Amino acid sequence: MPSCCVAYCQSDSRWNTSLVSFFGVPKDPSLFEEWKRVIPIKRKALNPKSLVCQLHFQEQCIKKTNRKHGPRRLKTDSIPTLRLTPESNHSHQDTENQASLSMVFSVPGGLIVLKQKNRSNDENRSLCMDQLKLPGESWQSVKQVNDQQHPVLICYETIIVSLEPVVRKTALINFETKEIEYKVFQRKCPPLNTFLLTTFSSSAQLESSLQYFDCVRTCPGITDEKFHELKEFIFPFEFFEKGTWRSDSCLQLVAAVKQKTEDNLLKSACSKCNKMLRTTLQPHFDKTKQSPANVFKNQYLPREALLAKLTDLQKQNRTLELALKRQEEPEMVMADVLEVEMFQPIDNDEEVTEERPPGNKKMKYSRKNSD
Structure with missing residues (x-):
């Protein structure tokens, strides 16, 4: 007769008057370790040949069958949860009176x-x-x-x-x-x-x-090292901290995962951080790999680069203002007129008056041909 490996179990004793189904341990390593953690063992450690009776499973964990006494099977990822302590394995009368x-x-x-x-x-x-x-x-x-x-x-x-x-x-x-x-x-x-x-x-x-x-x-956040190079960029609703990208609305805990591989089950981030990965990190990472000097880096510059660009624009603006101011000053126009008069030809017999500083008299002299 098969025997349940759970300590304190009375499925094979006189207290049990009904048929009991027995289930083998799961083949999945992670689920097996979970069973091993919660099941108190009678004589030896849990192994691939161990059996656990139906008394340790919730009713919803067992697949229903149309046959009255047909074989019963466990649903995927089921774990024994009932009658795992001495108190919970007392007589049926005691357990029925307990909430x-x-x-x-x-x-x-x-x-x-x-x-x-x-x-x-x-x-x-x-x-x-x-x-x-x-x-x-x-x-x-x-x-x-x-x-x-x-x-x-x-x-x-x-x-x-x-x-x-x-x-x-x-x-x-x-x-x-x-x-x-x-x-x-x-x-x-x-x-x-x-x-x-x-x-x-x-x-x-x-x-x-x-x-x-x-x-x-x-939630572990997004720890993939390939996204570390994006830490130089500023995103509105994400932050990089201690080698990990997180969403500002990170749930901190992971209660549900769309499992595709074992890594999804044990390492997946919360829904908010996964959405950040799909909509922000991965698209921007792909753009940087396609053309490193494209519009992407112009839109998302590091803080130091933004400040340097702003300073350069301010310098250009001051230079343009000075140029416009020079064009509007009348002194610049008068200087041009004087420069033109200086280069006009002078008649040889013309009398020239030389202006002197205040306090000196004007001197007149004439130019004559040396011929």
Whole structure:
């Protein structure tokens, strides 16, 4: 008889009185690793021959069949989410009396499993900072008071980048207004979907939203090195920072991907950054490769080049103004008349009067032929 590899599972015990289907592990490496991460193992590690029974899957994860007792199959990208803890694998009577709070979210890289106790009194549990369960070991929290004197709990995730700790995700929880604000690398996240709550009314809702925030992937932006040469240009709604292009309206988180390859699933940017790539970066990159000295570079000059061009235009403008001013001055006209008179012929017997400076008398002299 086949046996389920999940620890605490009672599918082959006396508590199970109905037929149970068993499913093999996925062949896709990334999905297999996701199963391996969430499944508690009985005796040995998850392997290609391991089996998981249907009791650990949501009903919507199993394909329907017209045959009453026909073989059942899993849908693509399904992940076991139910009865993965000792508490959830008690008798059927206990589980039927509990309000199920387990939730499954479809995100790039597989499904997110929220490990939530299925107790109905969790909904009514009082909101308390000290009792809040953080999503994982990499998360920490600190109590603060904001400008309105409201109690605020700051939950943040720390990762190691180049041997230095860096805060990647932050959730600011206001227990007075019951609002949550999310940030990724200190940039505020816009509204994403209904799973990432912005308001809450119970500890269960708050913990569920934090778990989703922990599992959902962050937007990597556009990191392709070929677009680095465009950093010299100024675009109205995009910016280049630390080797990455981002849209000003970047969603910061990636909750949906149009998967074509494995890279799309694990490395794709958010919809806003992908749109920036299609409509701005790629077209301008193609133009620079077609003709490096074409109109493209005239339209999008670096800041230093724009300032130099403006200075040159100002100099040309001053030169033209001086030229126009000289043409309009009457002294220039009188100088031309005097120059013409100086070159007129003088009669040899003509008497010439020489003008002297003030205080000197005028002297007259005559020119006669030496003949």
